Amino acid sequence: MVSSIIVHGGAKTISKDKARANTAGCMAAVQAGWSILTGGGNAKDAVEAAIRVLEDNPTFNASIGATLDSDGEVFLDAAIMEGKTYGWGGVAAVQKVRHPISVARKIMENKSMLLVSKGAEQFAAERGDEMCAPSELISDEQRREWEEQEAVLDRPATVGCVALDDNGLLVAGTSTGGLANQPPGRVGDSALVGCGLYADNNLGACSTTGDGESIIPVVLAKTAIDFLVENRHPQQAAQMAIDKLASQVKGEAGCILLDHQGQVGWAYNSQDMAVAYMTAKMDKIAVFTKK
Ligand code: ASP
Numbered sequence: 001m002v003s004s005i006i007v008h009g010g011a012k013t014i015s016k017d018k019a020r021a022n023t024a025g026c027m028a029a030v031q032a033g034w035s036i037l038t039g040g041g042n043a044k045d046a047v048e049a050a051i052r053v054l055e056d057n058p059t060f061n062a063s064i065g066a067t068l069d070s071d072g073e074v075f076l077d078a079a080i081m082e083g084k085t086y087g088w089g090g091v092a093a094v095q096k097v098r099h100p101i102s103v104a105r106k107i108m109e110n111k112s113m114l115l116v117s118k119g120a121e122q123f124a125a126e127r128g129d130e131m132c133a134p135s136e137l138i139s140d141e142q143r144r145e146w147e148e149q150e151a152v153l154d155r156p157a158t159v160g161c162v163a164l165d166d167n168g169l170l171v172a173g174t175s176t177g178g179l180a181n182q183p184p185g186r187v188g189d190s191a192l193v194g195c196g197l198y199a200d201n202n203l204g205a206c207s208t209t210g211d212g213e214s215i216i217p218v219v220l221a222k223t224a225i226d227f228l229v230e231n232r233h234p235q236q237a238a239q240m241a242i243d244k245l246a247s248q249v250k251g252e253a254g255c256i257l258l259d260h261q262g263q264v265g266w267a268y269n270s271q272d273m274a275v276a277y278m279t280a281k282m283d284k285i286a287v288f289t290k291k
Contacts, residue, residue: 002280004164004262005033007050009060009274010157011210011254014289018154021059023287026276029053030285033163034278043163043171044082044105051078051101051173054159058139061156063098065139066177068146071184074137076100077191078175080108083199088112090191091120095137098130101175104191114191137177146181155180158190160197160207164262170205172197172221179212188212194222203228204237204259210270214251218244224255234258234265242267266291 007029009022033050037043051062058065066074078100079090089107091100093116103124107113115123125131145152158176174197176190189195189212196212198221199205206221224241228234234257245253246269254268256275264277268291276287 001164001168001260002262003037003166004258004264004277004279005030005037005046005050005161006256006258006264006266006275006277007033007054007159007161008207008209008254008256008266009054009159011252011268011270011273012157013154013270014272014274015154018059019289022274022289023276025054025057025059026274027285027287029161030276030278033161037163037165042167043165043169044080046163046165047080047161047171047173048101048105050161051159051175052099055099055101055175058141059156060159061177062159062175063100064137065142065156066137067155067180068138068142069178069182069184069186072146074134074177076175076177077187078104078173079191079193079197080104080171080173081193081197081199082108083170083201083205088193090114090193092116092187092191093185094120095134096121096131097124098132101173103129104173158209160209160256162205162207162256162258164258168201168260170199170201170258170260172199172205172207174207189215189220192216194219196221198222198225200225201260204234204257206255206257208253208255210253211251214245214249215253217249220245220253220255224257228259234263236265238265238267242269
């Protein structure tokens with residue numbers, strides 16, 4: 001078993017002028033998580049830290065810079081799961097929290113549950129999480145694209161992270177602003193255990209991205225992990241999960257996957273996908289916008 005971490009910045013189209021921001025953002029997130037893993041921290045801390053870096057970066061559709069719904073508002077979903085006790089926590093349709101992944105983490109440490117809207121915001125405020133005005137999450141770029149109703153090809157997408165620590169703990173986390181122009185009240189897959197993320201210490205852990213309405217019926221994260229049986233390599237398992245989604249429900253999606261040994265896999269059927277990873281076997285971070 002080797003400690004490992006992988007992050008994604010979403011299955012999407014990445015235009016040339018946004019490639020560098022995507023790779024730099026994913027590398028910064030891996031660095032944040034990796035320094036925790038190598039400093040003796042656990043995979044829960046590493047996943048939370050990496051996703052907080054991505055949530056702060058307007059290149060991605062999570063917290064700051066999230067896409068707007070059809071009413072011009074931002075609503076955030078996030079969840080985290082660990083593979084030892086199968087504990088998990090999630091938030092959906094929240095507006096006033098700066099780091100939904102940290103609220104999800106606190107829910108997981110308290111009692112596994114998915115909290116939505118005001119209840120999640122109240123939980124966050126009571127536990128001293130960083131709160132904000134909903135407008136603080138809206139970037140100039142996302143506001144302009146919404147106002148002009150531009151047909152944008154390279155919109156930001158969901159973020160996620162999977163990590164394995166020295167003790168064999170596997171953790172997955174995902175954070176998103178949902179789909180651009182989604183109807184008010186729509187919640188996708190990202191905060192749903194089995195769909196947007198899953199972790200099982202015996203097999204592996206996975207975070208997904210893409211069309212939530214296609215990911216949900218395929219239970220994409222759990223499906224990818226189930227393909228790890230019989231020591232299948234995570235590269236092959238990730239590809240099989242995406243192929244299954246494409247053949248059963250069409251739609252675009254991507255996933256990142258670690259197995260219980262820390263081997264890495266990822267696959268997508270969108271145009272591009274921003275991914276970076278690091279393992280104890282490597283001497284520098286690998287980063288991609290395409291496979
Ligand atoms: N899966 C997210 C959702 O459907 C969107 C994304 O991954 O870009 O809400």
